[in-house]
Amino acid sequence: MALQFEIMPVTPFRQNCCLIWDDENKEAVLTDVGGDTAHVLQAVAERGLHLKEIWLTHGHLDHAGGVPELRKTQTVPVLGPHADDEYLLQSLPEVTASYAAYGFPVSPAFAPERWLHEGDRLSVGAYRFDVLHISGHTPGHVVFYCEQAELLVAGDVLFYESIGRTDFPRGNHADLISNIAAKLLVLPAHTRVIPGHGRMTTIGHEKQHNPFL
Numbered sequence: 001m002a003l004q005f006e007i008m009p010v011t012p013f014r015q016n017c018c019l020i021w022d023d024e025n026k027e028a029v030l031t032d033v034g035g036d037t038a039h040v041l042q043a044v045a046e047r048g049l050h051l052k053e054i055w056l057t058h059g060h061l062d063h064a065g066g067v068p069e070l071r072k073t074q075t076v077p078v079l080g081p082h083a084d085d086e087y088l089l090q091s092l093p094e095v096t097a098s099y100a101a102y103g104f105p106v107s108p109a110f111a112p113e114r115w116l117h118e119g120d121r122l123s124v125g126a127y128r129f130d131v132l133h134i135s136g137h138t139p140g141h142v143v144f145y146c147e148q149a150e151l152l153v154a155g156d157v158l159f160y161e162s163i164g165r166t167d168f169p170r171g172n173h174a175d176l177i178s179n180i181a182a183k184l185l186v187l188p189a190h191t192r193v194i195p196g197h198g199r200m201t202t203i204g205h206e207k208q209h210n211p212f213l
């Protein structure tokens with residue numbers, strides 16, 4: 001029995017959409033369905049998984065923009081991000097229109113079935129994930145931490161030897177640094193980190209080698 005995952009880079013920004021499932025009962029979730037929804041739903045079907053929920057870390061288009069397309073064929077609930085990112089989900093039509101040159105389809109605005117908060121507990125099969133609210137890259141950014149599987153879905157908070165951008169209108173560099181220090185660097189060193197873009201890392205590696213921390 002084990003928690004499994006598959007990282008599927010989606011959208012022109014190669015955002016790490018992640019399929020996470022419990023081998024035992026085939027229950028699955030998708031995180032950050034930014035686009036390429038036919039491809040990620042095919043991965044769910046090929047493995048014979050039961051898609052339970054969609055989890056969003058934050059409201060940027062490459063992480064959330066695929067939800068309206070996905071809802072055309074799926075009725076699974078969308079959870080997250082924190083409500084402080086509502087303005088981003090509401091602005092998706094303008095944002096996606098301005099990024100059309102990059103190859104993003106125009107996305108309508110949407111709201112999730114449920115906003116998430118610090119301390120919320122989610123699950124995939126027998127595995128529990130804690131929701132941590134890490135503002136800074138966006139005000140409503142959340143991450144998903146599974147202590148049992150030693151796995152962190154970090155969105156655009158923490159990358160391999162880097163951190164998220166904070167030069168957007170409501171970004172806050174000091175908040176991002178203090179949240180990472182208080183909530184992520186305290187996790188066990190061998191915790192595996194799935195970032196929103198690029199290769200995986202661990203908390204221990206970032207503690208030692210991340211020049212921003």
Ligand SMILES: [Zn+2]
Pocket residue numbers: 058060137156
């Ligand atoms: Zn982002």
Ligand SMILES: [Zn+2]
Pocket residue numbers: 015060062063156196197
């Ligand atoms: Zn991103």
